[in-house]
Amino acid sequence: MSNDHRGLGFDPAPGSPEAVSAAGDRCRRGAEHLDTAARDLGDLPGWHGGAADAFVARIGGARPELSAVRDGLLAAADILDDWADTLRAHRREADDLERRALDLRRMIDQADDGVATATRALQVALGSATRTAQAEHAVAVARRSQLGDQLDALLDQARALEDDHHEAARRVADRLWALGEDGRADSDPAPDELFGELTAAIGGFSTRVGEMAVTLLGAPAPAPVAEASGVSGVAGAIPRQAARTGAVGVFAGALTGPVSGPR
Amino acid sequence: MPGVTAVPLGGLEHTAAELLAVLRRVKGRDAARDPALEIAANQTAELAHQHDAGLVAVVEHADADPALLVAWTMAVDRALDPAAAAGLGHRLSDAGGPDIREVTRTETAAGYPVVIVERISITGAQLQVIVADPARPRVAVFTLHSPGGRGWLDVAGVAGRFVTGLRFDGPAPAHGTPAASGRTLTGTRGRSAPR
Numbered sequence: 361m362s363n364d365h366r367g368l369g370f371d372p373a374p375g376s377p378e379a380v381s382a383a384g385d386r387c388r389r390g391a392e393h394l395d396t397a398a399r400d401l402g403d404l405p406g407w408h409g410g411a412a413d414a415f416v417a418r419i420g421g422a423r424p425e426l427s428a429v430r431d432g433l434l435a436a437a438d439i440l441d442d443w444a445d446t447l448r449a450h451r452r453e454a455d456d457l458e459r460r461a462l463d464l465r466r467m468i469d470q471a472d473d474g475v476a477t478a479t480r481a482l483q484v485a486l487g488s489a490t491r492t493a494q495a496e497h498a499v500a501v502a503r504r505s506q507l508g509d510q511l512d513a514l515l516d517q518a519r520a521l522e523d524d525h526h527e528a529a530r531r532v533a534d535r536l537w538a539l540g541e542d543g544r545a546d547s548d549p550a551p552d553e554l555f556g557e558l559t560a561a562i563g564g565f566s567t568r569v570g571e572m573a574v575t576l577l578g579a580p581a582p583a584p585v586a587e588a589s590g591v592s593g594v595a596g597a598i599p600r601q602a603a604r605t606g607a608v609g610v611f612a613g614a615l616t617g618p619v620s621g622p623r
Numbered sequence: 624m625p626g627v628t629a630v631p632l633g634g635l636e637h638t639a640a641e642l643l644a645v646l647r648r649v650k651g652r653d654a655a656r657d658p659a660l661e662i663a664a665n666q667t668a669e670l671a672h673q674h675d676a677g678l679v680a681v682v683e684h685a686d687a688d689p690a691l692l693v694a695w696t697m698a699v700d701r702a703l704d705p706a707a708a709a710g711l712g713h714r715l716s717d718a719g720g721p722d723i724r725e726v727t728r729t730e731t732a733a734g735y736p737v738v739i740v741e742r743i744s745i746t747g748a749q750l751q752v753i754v755a756d757p758a759r760p761r762v763a764v765f766t767l768h769s770p771g772g773r774g775w776l777d778v779a780g781v782a783g784r785f786v787t788g789l790r791f792d793g794p795a796p797a798h799g800t801p802a803a804s805g806r807t808l809t810g811t812r813g814r815s816a817p818r
Contacts, residue, residue, distance in 0.1 A: 611779040
């Protein structure tokens with residue numbers, strides 16, 4: 361499946377199951393190496409005496425630590441195997457959604473052509489032919505609208521998959537972090553420690569800039585009701601399409617484009 | 624960059640004067656003599672200096688209400704790679720509150736991991752953009768806020784083209800505090816756009 365995501369416009373389930381499986385395999389090989397090392401270092405034929413005895417005793421003392429690391433590697437391998445399975449399932453679903461989105465976009469292009477043709481026919485229709493042209497135009501427009509709604513629903517599905525995928529990835533990350541709970545170095549912060557302060561700061565910036573913007577540019581004026589649901593104010597001033605795709609998509613598109621202006 | 628006017632932050636009076644000049648252009652000739660504009664500019668300048676903002680700019684588009692763009696840089700415990708940026712996105716989704724409309728991840732043209740958060744509230748439409756420096760433990764947080772909301776997609780596009788020019792320079796700020804210095808941010812320079 362092509363990875364340019366021309367259908368959906370984004371990849372709901374990024375990640376490589378093969379890479380994750382390979383990482384799990386490396387963890388298992390690491391665990392096996394530790395087993396081998398613990399065995400080999402505990403038996404040293406041909407070397408005797410006080411130094412040999414001290415060495416064997418020291419290695420013996422390290423066995424519990426080696427065993428803990430080995431167990432951690434095996435547990436990580438199991439987590440990675442589970443994640444690889446989840447990734448494969450999500451990728452299959454994402455590929456299916458991408459195929460369907462591409463099909464819908466092709467049909468939408470054809471429907472757009474149909475609307476254009478029907479519109480031209482309506483413009484030149486005379487007399488009794490006008491009614492027929494109007495009916496055909498209405499059918500073409502309805503078809504285009506229906507396809508648009510189907511694509512919107514598909515994109516909603518893809519976004520839901522993206523949310524599930526990221527949530528699953530987060531749980532995997534939390535499980536892997538938890539493995540290192542006892543042996544984690546002091547310099548490695550847990551996710552809550554890493555993001556708690558930053559998340560709080562971001563929330564503070566949100567409030568401050570909102571205050572500054574209203575101070576400088578004025579408070580939002582009551583807007584006419586934009587939808588039957590009674591949404592008003594800023595949300596009502598934002599087109600429905602923006603409410604679905606968000607300014608996030610527009611901003612992200614501009615972000616990854618070529619830089620304009622001097623640096 | 625057309626559509627983005629950054630104001631200097633070296634001194635309070637200079638900031639206020641530049642904000643007033645932008646306001647007069649944005650509000651149009653009829654409103655230019657409104658004394659309330661000067662009060663608004665002074666208060667906003669005070670808030671910007673009080674909170675040690677690293678960047679303050681007005682974002683404009685011919686078909687949109689103007690929006691305010693403010694940025695800070697801050698240190699974090701460790702450099703955020705794309706995976707960590709994903710984790711941050713989840714935390715913001717979980718902890719962000721009911722105003723959050725959407726959270727997503729992407730990267731700038733320079734390859735910096737980015738998390739984007741959109742909020743819609745009674746005070747306006749807002750985008751927060753967290754840009755991570757993968758080489759150093761720091762992030763830049765841009766907040767774009769439009770009280771009016773008209774043409775929100777248009778100003779978002781203008782701001783996106785501005786932010787993509789960001790380049791991290793210099794040392795990371797002191798840990799745990801936002802950096803006042805705009806010296807850590809270089810990139811697309813704001814220029815006023817004629818209406």
